[in-house]
């Protein structure tokens with residue numbers, strides 16, 4: 001069960017369990033893109049996790065607020081920022097749905113830029129008291145709209161929101177484990193917001209110049225062949241690097257491991273070539289940016 005903040009359970013992934021593996025194997029590979037938007041600015045990262053992006057931008061930003069509701073993830077972020085000696089980072093423990101309206105209500109806590117990297121698909125399960133409503137798509141989108149509205153209110157005029165997410169087609173074709181587990185993928189994308197839906201919601205709350213840019217770098221700084229080898233030797237460890245696996249049973253994960261272990265070297269190489277070509281063609285993730293008008 002994910003950690004409970006008040007009566008809100010904003011996650012379907014038990015990050016308390018996965019924080020250490022996540023910190024070890026996931027990296028920020030878009031420092032350049034983030035810094036283009038964040039350099040010299042007061043920034044908030046919503047769902048900062050272990051601090052991958054915070055570390056990438058803190059040296060260039062004026063200030064960074066790392067908002068994160070999972071204490072185990074936030075502890076990594078805090079420790080890493082201390083090790084780097086950053087005194088312009090403020091780690092805030094809390095859930096976006098509760099914290100953003102509070103930050104929006106006080107001009108002293110407003111920001112120029114909000115970044116949200118690989119977080120919005122976590123908003124499936126919110127109200128522990130009304131589980132029947134939790135996975136309803138309309139509710140998920142309503143919740144995201146509320147977050148966007150609070151962000152619009154807390155971003156200064158002329159400021160920006162920058163989201164990194166995965167399009168449904170990118171999930172299907174550009175992540176090998178999602179591609180090779182189509183039944184799990186179908187469950188996963190049922191609650192995964194579409195890029196077009198996020199664009200519409202941003203415009204709906206008032207953001208303008210809403211632009212989508214596909215990005216070809218992956219979420220792992222590890223060559224595919226090595227990713228396969230980690231998965232084949234420790235499938236359940238690899239499963240802690242992506243919340244996608246929360247929708248898979250252990251049996252489904254082990255079956256995939258067995259299938260990949262039976263591939264010949266040629267089959268594996270052919271898959272890697274085909275997969276890499278798809279990643280280059282479609283981009284692995286998508287950035288969506290929007291601007292708050294000056295007046």
Ligand SMILES: C[S@@+](CC[C@H](N)C(=O)[O-])C[C@H]1O[C@@H](n2cnc3c(N)ncnc32)[C@H](O)[C@@H]1O
Pocket residue numbers: 010011015026046047048049050051052053067068069070073094095096097116117118119122123
């Ligand atoms: C996939 S991780 C991404 C972490 C970080 N943004 C990165 O790119 O490395 C998603 C993070 O969002 C956090 N999260 C999910 N829902 C949240 C919410 N409603 N409020 C605050 N944090 C949330 C999770 O705890 C998790 O640490």
